[in-house]
Amino acid sequence: MSKTFFKASNLSLGYSNQIVLKDLKFELNHDQNYQIVGKNGAGKSTLLNYISFNFDGTDFNSKVARKDVLINQISSTKTLLSDLTLLENINYFSTNSDLTEENKVKVLQKYLPSNYLNEKIKNFSNGMIRRAELSIIEIKNPIVFCIDEPLNFLDYEGVKLFEELIRYRSINQNCNILSSQEYVDIDDFNYEVINLDEY
Amino acid sequence: MNINKDILKKEILIELKNSSSLFLITPTMSVLIIVFPILIENRFAVDGDLFIISHLLFLIIFATLFAIRKPIILENLIKELNFGNYLRIEFFNSKSLAEFLIFLPQIFILNILFSAFTNSSVNVSIFYFILSIIFFALNASMINIIFQIFTSFNNRFVQFILIVPIYLALSFFIGPLWLGIGQEIANIYLLMYLGITIFIYAITNYYLERGR
Numbered sequence: 001m002s003k004t005f006f007k008a009s010n011l012s013l014g015y016s017n018q019i020v021l022k023d024l025k026f027e028l029n030h031d032q033n034y035q036i037v038g039k040n041g042a043g044k045s046t047l048l049n050y051i052s053f054n055f056d057g058t059d060f061n062s063k064v065a066r067k068d069v070l071i072n073q074i075s076s077t078k079t080l081l082s083d084l085t086l087l088e089n090i091n092y093f094s095t096n097s098d099l100t101e102e103n104k105v106k107v108l109q110k111y112l113p114s115n116y117l118n119e120k121i122k123n124f125s126n127g128m129i130r131r132a133e134l135s136i137i138e139i140k141n142p143i144v145f146c147i148d149e150p151l152n153f154l155d156y157e158g159v160k161l162f163e164e165l166i167r168y169r170s171i172n173q174n175c176n177i178l179s180s181q182e183y184v185d186i187d188d189f190n191y192e193v194i195n196l197d198e199y
Numbered sequence: 200m201n202i203n204k205d206i207l208k209k210e211i212l213i214e215l216k217n218s219s220s221l222f223l224i225t226p227t228m229s230v231l232i233i234v235f236p237i238l239i240e241n242r243f244a245v246d247g248d249l250f251i252i253s254h255l256l257f258l259i260i261f262a263t264l265f266a267i268r269k270p271i272i273l274e275n276l277i278k279e280l281n282f283g284n285y286l287r288i289e290f291f292n293s294k295s296l297a298e299f300l301i302f303l304p305q306i307f308i309l310n311i312l313f314s315a316f317t318n319s320s321v322n323v324s325i326f327y328f329i330l331s332i333i334f335f336a337l338n339a340s341m342i343n344i345i346f347q348i349f350t351s352f353n354n355r356f357v358q359f360i361l362i363v364p365i366y367l368a369l370s371f372f373i374g375p376l377w378l379g380i381g382q383e384i385a386n387i388y389l390l391m392y393l394g395i396t397i398f399i400y401a402i403t404n405y406y407l408e409r410g411r
Contacts, residue, residue: 054281071281075278079278079282084212084216092209095205095283120216140284
């Protein structure tokens with residue numbers, strides 16, 4: 001059975017009439033890791049959003065073959081709902097997880113202290129939001145995990161938790177797609193590079 | 200019908216916790232617009248010279264209140280649904296039901312206050328009354344969604360100013376239905392309202408689904 005979940009033969013992406021990415025040709029397998037690199041404005045976030053169905057521009061009728069796999073993305077801006085508490089957010093965003101609420105809280109406690117559980121997200125710092133989103137990814141364990149500027153907002157401990165999550169997912173042969181200006185160096189993490197500066 | 204209880208719960212929770220919640224605004228606005236003038240003039244009920252066109256005023260209050268909705272920013276919404284792995288149709292149906300459940304108590308508050316202070320009553324059957332609320336709730340949530348699809352700003356004040364006339368137009372159907380027209384004319388109004396609802400429902404679903 002093919003492991004390819006995304007295959008683009010002439011992918012062009014843009015906003016209105018402006019082309020950001022032109023004629024990309026690549027394929028993604030759900031048991032491999034990838035790093036999308038490129039300078040500012042190269043189209044890293046655009047490509048990542050397109051892969052994870054969050055793209056709201058135009059694809060100029062590009063030819064793309066997709067397989068329906070569970071994809072989750074952490075973007076550079078927060079996805080969690082500001083008016084709800086952390087626990088309510090965890091429950092809302094991880095309904096298709098097999099874990100019980102108790103186990104979800106256990107996973108969450110790795111990333112944030114439990115006294116934040118009933119705190120509203122609007123009182124959280126960007127780093128705490130990033131940690132909460134990472135915990136949701138661990139709870140849901142999607143087949144494909146995309147993250148934009150992965151080290152943004154995270155402190156030393158947060159970076160270690162992120163690296164641990166990525167390593168755990170790699171061992172379990174899940175796909176991680178990281179997008180940043182420079183390569184993110186993680187021990188025991190093998191990846192393929194999509195360098196947008198070359199296109 | 201694809202209704203997701205988690206989305207429904209989230210929508211109602213957000214409405215209850217939101218600082219501009221209708222559960223807070225409706226009683227406040229009612230006091231400001233209906234009760235205050237009565238208290239100031241030491242009256243017991245609204246009469247002709249206080250609200251000359253009281254029915255129209257009611258519609259304006261009604262439309263103004265419901266235009267104070269949390270704006271839907273399509274980009275964020277899509278991100279949220281993808282992160283939670285929810286289908287767009289699930290969101291749309293659950294959101295419509297949530298809006299209905301949120302609007303229902305507000306409508307009762309307004310109607311009771313209006314009836315009490317203008318000495319008028321609802322002149323159609325309860326079946327028509329509930330149908331008109333369902334149509335209004337559906338249209339209100341759909342217009343909120345459509346509005347965010349066609350416009351890129353997320354300024355609540357501008358949204359409020361632009362949405363009020365649209366809601367006002369919708370209220371022109373619901374107002375007469377509640378406030379005193381004959382059953383035969385009510386049939387026509389309800390049929391027109393149904394047509395508008397189906398039309399807007401089709402457009403909203405088309406725009407929500409086409410991106411996928």
